[in-house]
Amino acid sequence: MELIVCDVTPDQVELERDVAPLIRLLRPGLGRAEFAAFAAEAHGQGLVFTAAYDPRGRCRAVAAHRILATSRGRLLLVDDLVTDPDARSSGVGAHLLAQLEDRARRLGCVRVELDSGVANHGAHRFYHARRMAIVALHFAREL
Template sequence: MTTPVTLRRLPAGDPRIGSDVGPLIRTLRPALDAEGFERFSAEAQAQGLEFTAAYDEADRCLGVAGHRVLATSRGRVLFVDDLVTDPRLRSAGIGERLLDELKSLARARDCVRIELDSGVTNQRAHRFYHRHALTIRALHFAVDTNGAPGAGR
C-alpha cells in the first residue's frame, strides 16, 4: 500500500461521522443529502450500525465502512452496509485495509461470514470483492413500497 492509514472505529455521536463519513458515503449514495445522511446514521446506529474509517497522517478521512452484526438463520454475519474509498484515492490499498479490518472484526465477534450487497452495475467494486475472496452467494430482490418507480436503492 502506498498510503499510510490509521483505522478508527467512530462511536455513535462522534462529530466525524457527519464531517468525515457523511461526505464519503454520499459519493456512493448521491441521492442522500447531508440532512438525510444525519437522519439515516442516527437511526441506523440505534440499530447497531458502526463506522470504521481510514485516516491518513494529516487526519483526512480516506475511506469508510459502515457495518453491523446481524443474527440470521444462517448464523451471525457482519453485514457491510457501505464500503467506500475517496474516489481520488481508489486502488491505493485503503479498501483492502478496511476489508481486512472487517474480516478481523467478524472473527472477533463470532460471525460466520461477511455479507454485503453491491449494485449490479458496479463492476469495479465486483472485481475488488472477487480479488478479496468474496463470492456471489445470493441475489438480493427488492420492491419499492412508496409508489415512486425507481425511487428505492
Template sequence: MSHTPTEAATTTGTARTEPTRAATTEQTGTAHAGPASAGSGPAATASTGSEPVGLTTTDVPPGDRRMSAHVRPLIRALRPALTDAEFDRFAAEAHAQGLVFTAVHDEHGHCLAVATHRVLATSRGRVLFVDDLVTDPARRSGGVGARLLAHLTERARAAHCHRVELDSGVTNQAAHRFYHARRMGVTALHFALDVTGD
C-alpha cells in the first residue's frame, strides 16, 4: 500500500519502529492491526492528550455507516483508481482476513485520518503491519498523522508485537522524512511481481 508523510504515506521500502518507540506515519502501503487483528487493546475510542486535542481514535467495522462516509473517501484519496464498489469489496474481504480500519475524528465528528492495519505472526517476530495511513489533505502537518501512528505503536505494544512495520513508495521522499523523524528505520526492500499480465 502507500503513504505520504505530510499525512499521507506511500511505501515500498520496509520501515519499522521498535515497540519502545512511538512512530508516526501518514500513509502506508501495508500494515496495521490491533491486538490480535485489531479489535482489542487500546483502540476503541481513546484520546491521548498531547498534540491535537479533542480527538478520538475508533475502529470502524464493515457495515458501520462511517466506513462509507468517512473511511472510504480518505482511502480513495490515497488510491484514486479504487471505485466505491471496489473499496466495499476490499473492506469486507480484508476485514475477514484480520485487517482493522482505525479512524481519527475531531470533536465535531469530522474524520481527519485513517489507518488500516493488522497483527501478523512472522518468522522475525510478531509485528503490527500498517497497510494504509492517510490524513485529510486539509488537516496535514497538524500532528494528526503523528497521533495516529503513536496510537498504532501503543496497540502494537499491547498486542505484544516486536515492531510496527509499513511500506512506503520509493519516490515518496516526504513520507520517508516523516518516518525517519519518528525513528523508523529502513530494514528491507519490498519486491513485487505483477502476475496479472500475459
C-alpha cells in the first residue's frame, strides 16, 4: 500500500479530524477538549504526531513520539502507535514503525522504545514480528 507519512501539529485541522479519533481508540477517556489540551501541552514538551495517509487521503495510522536523552542513550520514545482497525494487517503499522526507525537513526538515536499494555496481545505479536524485544517492565502507581 502506498502511504504518505507526515507530521501533524496542534494548529492543523488534521489533528482533531484525523489523529484524535485513532489516538482515542487507545485512550477512550480523552474527550475532545481533553485531547486538545493534551496535544498542546505534550507538543510543547516535544511530542510529535506522525500520521500515515492512504492515496485517498484517509488517515490509516498514527504515532505519537518524542526524542529523549536518557542514561541509556538518545532514543525515540513512542507514546502511542495505532492503526485504523480497517487497515490492520495491511502493512500500514509496519510502514509507519519503519518510518519512525529511519527518523530515529537520522536523529542519532540508539533505539526506538515503546510501552504496550499487558493485555494488548495483538500489539505484542506485531512488535515481536518486527524484532522488538521486551527489555523492561514499566511500573506505575495511580496518584
